[in-house]
Amino acid sequence: MFNVLEPQVCFQEVPNEIALGFVCTGCQLGCKGCHSPQSWNANLGTPLTQTVFAGWLRRYEGLITCVVFFGGEWQEHRLLPLLRYAQSQGLKTCLYTGLDYVSEQLKNELTYLKTGRYIQSLGGLGQHSTNQKFIDVASGQLLNSYFIKG
Template sequence: MIDLSSIVPDSIVDGPGIRVTIFCQGCPHRCKGCHNPKTWKFGSGTPTSVERIVEIVRQSPLARGVTFSGGEPFSQAAGYAKLARLLKAQGYEVASYSGYTFEEILAGDDDQRALLKELDVLIDGRFVLEERSLDTPFRGSRNQRLINVQESLKTGIPVEITTGRWVGQY
């Protein structure tokens, strides 16, 4: 089960193309200027099975990607890893936001590493109000990185995405 805050079926702001964005409930980071503070409190969302979430995603026929947002998806890593596996098996590109950095997740627990391994793209790092930017596609502040997860896992060193759809080049 995942403790859900909400699902936005046809988002164009959480990654390239039409995507389904899944907002989880609960975040430990408490960034100043957070865009979604109502998701901070743990245990106050709607517990939902990963199978049900996949059904909801499939109700958006134009969506080719799914983005996990929050809240902190890596605080519910076991459920999200299972969800990502099911979505990948159905051909979706899967991305996740996290207040943790790539390096922090790699040094985290087994469930967090398992979720990381399922992702195509990670947008990492806390939101830093002083570094807020409107010029960084799909990121709120300049410290956050767009990471090609599968390339990064080959060496353990984060590989940032600098060309293509994720930086606004279609």
């Protein structure tokens, strides 16, 4: 099991999708300027079991088009079945990771993938200077332009 904070409906994190976002706790990257430093403490949040996850998806059925996990790749064997379940319910899947790469097995279960540590001097996805990448996994298309205003 891994813990997550209370999920939130997200409108900006996955372009053109209404996503249910799960912040996974236990991140060991600790990026300076992280927007979710509470995700560092693995003891915060509640366990995300398959049953609990299914309950959240039922609660938002017809209202969301995607599920996004902010982290969780450090427990890939626990994340994979959740991604597969979301897909079986007709939802797209997304992972935000501070890593530059994830396993092919994990990529195979994702519709979208955001990679790259947050480096304060380079900015996030909304900056041209960012090191982060938001991609459509199937096509490999870089979607960073969706985050840049103006």
